[in-house]
């Protein structure tokens with residue numbers, strides 16, 4: 001119950017960063033849903049939005065935002081999204097909602113990435129939350145085998161297909177020492193579309209809300 005309240009207030013605070021005529025990248029998830037609702041009041045103040053997923057796109061359509069095609073936008077001014085876990089260096093595990101590919105593309109195309117989270121998402125070390133990995137369906141068994149060889153415990157997400165027709169493997173117990181290196185190594189396996197480790201695409205600012213109120217971490 002409190003977690004929802006914190007998601008609401010972190011997303012409300014992020015509205016302070018919205019500039020006139022800017023292009024805003026929209027993440028996916030329940031925190032972002034609060035953000036979209038707050039952003040509604042500014043929909044004529046901004047140039048438009050780019051969505052990270054079909055789920056967010058449908059909500060943005062419902063609220064009649066000016067929706068821009070990612071391919072027609074050179075740079076996104078500001079990307080707002082949440083995370084499943086975020087560490088002190090603003091590296092994250094994302095993809096709990098399965099939208100990691102669109103999210104990583106938008107994060108890469110953005111001048112600034114603000115991560116909005118309730119305080120429970122802040123961790124000293126990433127890895128308690130399973131790392132989502134989007135894979136091409138025919139690579140599932142190959143990738144699972146590779147992950148088992150790394151000492152991890154991969155579970156295929158049931159009844160879930162991504163916006164791009166792919167599958168998600170949730171990876172438990174993967175040893176994370178060097179996050180950047182691990183992200184790069186996993187990216188090299190054929191069949192992996194996106195790894196839910198956001199090390200290269202870490203956030204620039206983290207707005208967190210909790211018992212003691214809002215904190216802006218830079």
Ligand code: 5RP
Pocket residue numbers: 027028029030031032081082083084093094095096097098099100103
């Ligand atoms: C979706 C994500 C979300 O940012 C993450 O799962 C957090 O979601 P929520 O705001 O619902 O807690 O990465 O793919």
